[in-house]
Amino acid sequence: MATAPRNVKGDPATRRPAGIKTGVVISDKRDKTRTVEVSFSARDNKYGKYIRHRSRMQVHDAANTSGQGDKVEITNCRPISKTKSWRLVRIVTKAVGESRHQDQVPDAPADE
Numbered sequence: 001m002a003t004a005p006r007n008v009k010g011d012p013a014t015r016r017p018a019g020i021k022t023g024v025v026i027s028d029k030r031d032k033t034r035t036v037e038v039s040f041s042a043r044d045n046k047y048g049k050y051i052r053h054r055s056r057m058q059v060h061d062a063a064n065t066s067g068q069g070d071k072v073e074i075t076n077c078r079p080i081s082k083t084k085s086w087r088l089v090r091i092v093t094k095a096v097g098e099s100r101h102q103d104q105v106p107d108a109p110a111d112e
Contacts, residue, residue: 019076020089026056028068033084034059036074058084069095 023038036059041050058081059074066072066088073089080087 020073021057021075022071022073022092023057025066025068025070025072028066032061032064034061034066034072034088036072036086038074057086059086059088060084061088066091067095 021038023036025034026037027035036057037054038057039052039054041052043050057074059072060077060080071092073092074086075089076085077087079085
């Protein structure tokens with residue numbers, strides 16, 4: 001008796017793996033560790049309104065290649081430390097020039 005193939009959603013070659021998320025590096029101050037913010041929206045059960053959420057993950061970047069403001073893909077992995085259980089897959093887009101340091105306030109014009 002032959003068994004029918006199981007229900008598979010899409011072709012495995014084109015399907016995105018379950019643990020991969022895309023986010024923005026918000027801190028690159030530590031060696032081999034990046035803080036990545038992943039933003040997503042979820043629908044409220046009672047009112048049906050879409051609410052924006054964000055998650056901040058500590059990501060292992062062994063080569064220190066990513067910088068602040070870069071858009072990156074991360075995947076879950078075994079725990080590397082107490083807070084680090086995500087690994088950098090690739091850099092989607094690099095931040096350009098001064099936008100790498102978004103948390104810094106630009107200098108105010110001097111009054112003369």
